[in-house]
Amino acid sequence: MSSVLRLYVRRLLRSALLLMAVIVPAAFAAPQDSITSLSYQLQPALVDGKLEALDMRMAFDMPASGLARIRPPQGIGQETPSRKVMATAVHAGTLASTSDGIWTLHAAAGSRVEILYRLTPATDATLVGGSGYQDILMGADWFQGMGENLFAHPDGDTKAVVRFEWKGPVTWMLVTPLQELAKAGPLTLQNLLQTTMVGGTHVQRATRPIRGGTLRMAAVGHWMIPLDGYADIAAAVISEQRAFWNDTTGPFTVTVVAMDRNDYFNAGVGRDGAFAAYVARKVTPVTVHGLITHEYTHMWIPRRTGRMPDGADEPLAYWYSEGFTVFHTSRAMLGSGAWTLQDFANDFNSISTGYDMSPARHITNSEVATGFWKSRDVQEVPYKRGAILAWILDARLRARTQGHKTMNEVLLHMRDRFAANPSLGVRANLVRSYADEGGGAIEDWLSRYIDKGEQMALPGRLFEGCLKMLEEQKAGIGRVRSVMVVPGLSEDALKGCVKRIGR
Numbered sequence: 001m002s003s004v005l006r007l008y009v010r011r012l013l014r015s016a017l018l019l020m021a022v023i024v025p026a027a028f029a030a031p032q033d034s035i036t037s038l039s040y041q042l043q044p045a046l047v048d049g050k051l052e053a054l055d056m057r058m059a060f061d062m063p064a065s066g067l068a069r070i071r072p073p074q075g076i077g078q079e080t081p082s083r084k085v086m087a088t089a090v091h092a093g094t095l096a097s098t099s100d101g102i103w104t105l106h107a108a109a110g111s112r113v114e115i116l117y118r119l120t121p122a123t124d125a126t127l128v129g130g131s132g133y134q135d136i137l138m139g140a141d142w143f144q145g146m147g148e149n150l151f152a153h154p155d156g157d158t159k160a161v162v163r164f165e166w167k168g169p170v171t172w173m174l175v176t177p178l179q180e181l182a183k184a185g186p187l188t189l190q191n192l193l194q195t196t197m198v199g200g201t202h203v204q205r206a207t208r209p210i211r212g213g214t215l216r217m218a219a220v221g222h223w224m225i226p227l228d229g230y231a232d233i234a235a236a237v238i239s240e241q242r243a244f245w246n247d248t249t250g251p252f253t254v255t256v257v258a259m260d261r262n263d264y265f266n267a268g269v270g271r272d273g274a275f276a277a278y279v280a281r282k283v284t285p286v287t288v289h290g291l292i293t294h295e296y297t298h299m300w301i302p303r304r305t306g307r308m309p310d311g312a313d314e315p316l317a318y319w320y321s322e323g324f325t326v327f328h329t330s331r332a333m334l335g336s337g338a339w340t341l342q343d344f345a346n347d348f349n350s351i352s353t354g355y356d357m358s359p360a361r362h363i364t365n366s367e368v369a370t371g372f373w374k375s376r377d378v379q380e381v382p383y384k385r386g387a388i389l390a391w392i393l394d395a396r397l398r399a400r401t402q403g404h405k406t407m408n409e410v411l412l413h414m415r416d417r418f419a420a421n422p423s424l425g426v427r428a429n430l431v432r433s434y435a436d437e438g439g440g441a442i443e444d445w446l447s448r449y450i451d452k453g454e455q456m457a458l459p460g461r462l463f464e465g466c467l468k469m470l471e472e473q474k475a476g477i478g479r480v481r482s483v484m485v486v487p488g489l490s491e492d493a494l495k496g497c498v499k500r501i502g503r
């Protein structure tokens with residue numbers, strides 16, 4: 001996610017090594033050198049009743065070295081700390097900033113220190129401009145933030161237990177999955193960094209029973225969200241996916257922001273026990289249905305089906321986490337009746353023609369990782385490339401097992417293997433699980449189609465009898481494939497197609 005984080009760790013390691021060369025005995029004798037008892041208090045900064053900023057009061061016990069390095073909130077996929085964050089006061093210590101924006105705090109060993117910092121709002125345009133989710137979205141009486149853009153923190157142990165407290169006025173309400181997580185046990189820094197929250201004076205709320213728990217939905221933003229309709233859709237999707245995977249219970253939270261834009265923009269980000277959704281005015285219920293299915297599928301793809309590569313290497317496996325999620329979502333949308341076969345064909349075509357016509361379709365997987373947060377074209381590659389690969393793998397498995405097995409069995413097998421061995425990587429798990437289910441060896445395909453970026457060709461008979469595969473030669477691009485619904489299908493034939501493709 002953040003290459004700077006990695007660089008910073010490397011730099012720290014290097015200086016630690018240099019230090020050890022000089023004072024080896026002292027280094028070995030040194031007690032644990034990390035800050036402890038970390039706590040946060042969040043408060044809206046109101047001027048004449050209007051929200052201007054958010055104020056965070058961060059407190060902790062100093063390490064024995066008397067030096068603490070704190071990373072200010074940075075957002076998701078960003079390389080430098082946010083410019084919208086400013087330290088406003090320090091109690092019992094002295095704060096300085098390094099050239100890469102890290103806060104360094106000097107104070108007496110073991111003393112309790114406080115850093116107060118202020119978070120000023122992003123604009124909706126920041127979110128949409130492809131720069132990622134870097135800052136807090138705010139209106140006069142509401143805000144939405146994610147852990148990465150709220151919490152300053154030390155590098156290192158994200159499993160450390162922390163405290164979080166909301167100090168809003170009584171007229172303000174906060175909704176965050178942290179409230180549910182705190183009921184189940186102590187919160188960790190990881191919980192905070194991986195969270196979403198909405199707060200305000202008029203937070204729209206809805207709750208629904210779901211399979212194995214309760215759904216809480218909360219919305220803020222520039223216009224009234226049709227929240228009851230959204231909650232009905234979310235409850236159905238979550239219960240359906242929980243039934244498919246049959247391994248999850250517990251509460252779930254969805255935060256929604258009504259974006260100030262009059263188009264079809266929608267986006268979601270998976271969180272701990274939650275996801276954050278962003279929707280523009282023209283978004284339709286069926287788009288929301290797709291968004292929720294995609295985001296909720298991330299609870300398994302990749303979260304419960306394998307380990308993702310760490311840090312800046314994470315995008316190396318987005319072909320799986322995003323591509324297979326796109327694939328699984330398309331099938332769930334068709335199978336659940338949210339899409340007709342024609343809707344499915346339209347969506348499939350956006351993936352297929354988008355893939356064949358993408359200027360980035362031939363980039364290598366390492367180029368995906370380096371360019372993911374920098375270029376829109378690059379960002380789309382793993383979604384489309386991974387989805388096409390999943391369809392091809394699905395067709396091959398069906399063919400080899402006379403239609404008895406589909407990718408569903410592979411995904412469930414991956415979940416079981418990962419539950420038994422939590423160090424298993426997504427790629428290794430897919431390779432093995434696919435072979436176990438009878439699909440054969442796929443390392444060669446992964447190396448060609450994913451690592452080297454060789455263009456895949458969809459089999460002509462992929463959706464035989466339901467969707468006809470069309471091929472067009474486009475000047476300067478090459479072969480572009482799309483599908484059309486076979487004309488004149490009977491009602492029964494259509495049902496059969498939905499059943500077959502949607503499974």
Ligand SMILES: [Zn+2]
Pocket residue numbers: 294295298321322325
């Ligand atoms: Zn996704």
